[in-house]
Amino acid sequence: MEQVIANGLFLGAQYALIALGLTLIFGLMNVLNFAHGQMYVLGGFITYTVYGQLGLPFAVAVICSGITLAVIGGFMERYLFRTVIRRSHREESTMMLAAATAFFFDAVMLLVFGEKQRGVPKIVKGVFNNFGVILPYDRILVGLIAAILILGFIAFMKYTKTGRAMRALAQDRVAAQLMGVEVDRYTMIGFALGAMLAGLVGGLLVSITGVNSGIGGPISIKAFMMIMIGGAGVVSGAIAGGFILGMMESVGLTVLREYGDVTYLVIFAALMVFLSIRPNGLMGKPWG
Template identity: 35%
Template sequence: MGDLVGIPLQVLFGQLLIGLINGAFYAVLSLGLAVIFGLLNIINFAHGAIYTVGAFVAWMLLEYLGVNYWGALILAPVIVGVLGMVLERTIIQRIYRMDHLYGLLLTFGLALMIEGGLRQAYGVSGLPYNMPPELSGGVNLGFMYLPWYRAWVVVAALILCVAIWFGIERTKLGATLRAATENPSLAKAFGINVPRLITLVYGLGVGLAGIAGVLAAPIYQVNPLMGSNLIVVVFAVVVIGGMGSISGAIVSGFALGVVEGLTKVFYPPASNLVIFLFMAVILLVRPAGLFGRNS
């Protein structure tokens, strides 16, 4: 087995794979945050809790209804998206005209309520969720062992991110969404139902978190704390990519996951700090983020 600066290639590529997997979750969650902030101007701190809800919904579908992983991958984001739309229509819409701080405090409170309810009902030990049999096992590439499920997570996240980017940036529906959120008065004059579109956008954003929760369940188990452990890092990724930037969320999510993985190889003590160090540097050099636009 070869090595790079005294580090076995198997270790290096293994950490690269872990970095890509983490980056996949960073990208999908950051994408949902970017959609909500970019189109609705809401800092959704409940996003991590919604990610947790997605994992729990998948577990409940299997445990109580016998719905397998593939069914949950479709149903769980829909259920989470509907839940998000109900929250938007009943609570979130009340703070659209207020300062960003009110949205942050409100969604942070929602996150605490969701996490507390799940902890009370299921504890914090974690619930197992088996990966689908079709994706069990893996392949030996010679320099590393590649589990099929982890490869699937990376590919699924890439497909999802590209599809959402294309839908928002390159389609007529995406143009309508941007018009309805950037200039609602003009959009209403053209007969567009702006409140309905805003609700759908929020549902899409939290639905992405639900998908990430289902993808994560077989890897990290289903735990009420899984979202709170991730949300701060995801916000840092969003800031680095540019608040509200769809492409920034995708690129920075995958890239920073890989950087974090490589840091664990070359200097492990800095692996938990490297993303925040990047964020500090970016805020000093380019406050709007790598892909963001200055106000």
Template identity: 55%
Template sequence: MEQILVNGAILSANYALIALGITLIFGIMNVLNFAHGQMFMIGGLIVYTVCVVFKLPYAVGLLAAAVVVGLIGMLLERTLFQRVMRISSREENTMLLAVGTALLLENIALFIFGEKQRGIPPMVSGVYRLGSAFLPANRLLVFAISLALIAAVLLFVNFTRQGRAMRALAQDRTATMLMGADVNRISMLGFGLGAALAGIAGGLLISVSGVNAGIGTAISTKAFIMIMIGGAGVIGGALLGAVALGFAEAIGYALFPGSVTYLLIFTALILFLLIRPQGIMGKPWG
């Protein structure tokens, strides 16, 4: 039982990074980022390249993942999304563009890194015992970094000028513009920050379970589940969704054989959405 709780907590913390990132992008841009899982995957593979191929320290790898994926996000926002949002006649178009970028990123990753499953050796060795549960030091480190980052993002969004501008943008684009915020720059920053979070999450998880170029869609699906549970575009909801999914997964994997867990999660999700279509904290049709 303790083991399930420990696993659930670690998973939740990592998933929270993914959910926070996709929520930032959705809140600010109103774009459902289908490429989120691919950004996660690229973050993981960058850490692999830096740490295993170039043999540099893990911290450098994580930083590189955050910077590179963040830049990719900003570039995509500036070159693709802003244009399509301006010229498209249907609101579905940005979602489909996101699907297209997901495909492109996945193919680029396949081209550069191949389709092998990549992992890196644990950064720290050793195992702690927590009651009857085993807690590898490596996972504890991943947990700690995740928590620190979540706290940092919350502080940034709530208390800095830029962060407040992002939240304002999520509420009302026109009003934010009238207040003199540079909307285009804030959108780009927000997209970059969301992407960077996905990249870091991938960089952290590669030391636990490994990453391959085809993992993107599965991760995006998980991100969608989390924001459906919590409510799209709400930061608190994203965290709640992450905790719900993390623990559901940990409990499910302990009780049921392999793929039954997710079948049950999907079934529960659909039933939940019947009762509360907008998620726990979401605004209807937000």
């Protein structure tokens, strides 16, 4: 049981970090970024290149992943999503744009890195084996870093001027604009921050699970599941959804390990039942 809880907490910390970026973008722009999983993968490939190929320190590689994805996210919001939102009054337009960017990233990463699984040397060697828990030290380190990033994100959103402005935009865009909040500026910052979080967690997890050009879609699906569980556009909901999904996977893969993919079948079935009872998630509000 201790092992199941430890695995669930590790997965939950990673998933929560992924979901935070997606729910931030949705809360600010009411846009589901279908390319979020691809941003995660791109962050992994950047860390693979900087750390695994160029030999620079792992911390430098992860920071490069975050900065690169932040810049890409800022450009996407400024020159793609902002333009489409202004010129089109149909929500389907932004959804199609998000899907197109996801396919574009998939094609570019497949062309540059190919189909092979890529990994990097372990950042920390050794295994923790005590209290009925067996975890490699690198997983513990990555889990702690993810937890620190989550706490840092919460503090940033709560105590900084930029964070408060983005929270105001997420709660009521029109009211925030009337109060003097620069909508375009903070929307771009929010999109860049959401993309940066995806890049950071992708860079962290390449040291654990590796990365390949075909996992962007499944990562996006998991991110959507997390924000549906917790409530779209709600930071606390994204964190709750991430840890709930992590624990469900840990328990399912332990109890149903002999049946392979049945775990995810059960998780999707449970999600369908949950959403039929609580369509806005645990902490969410009606969409639109």
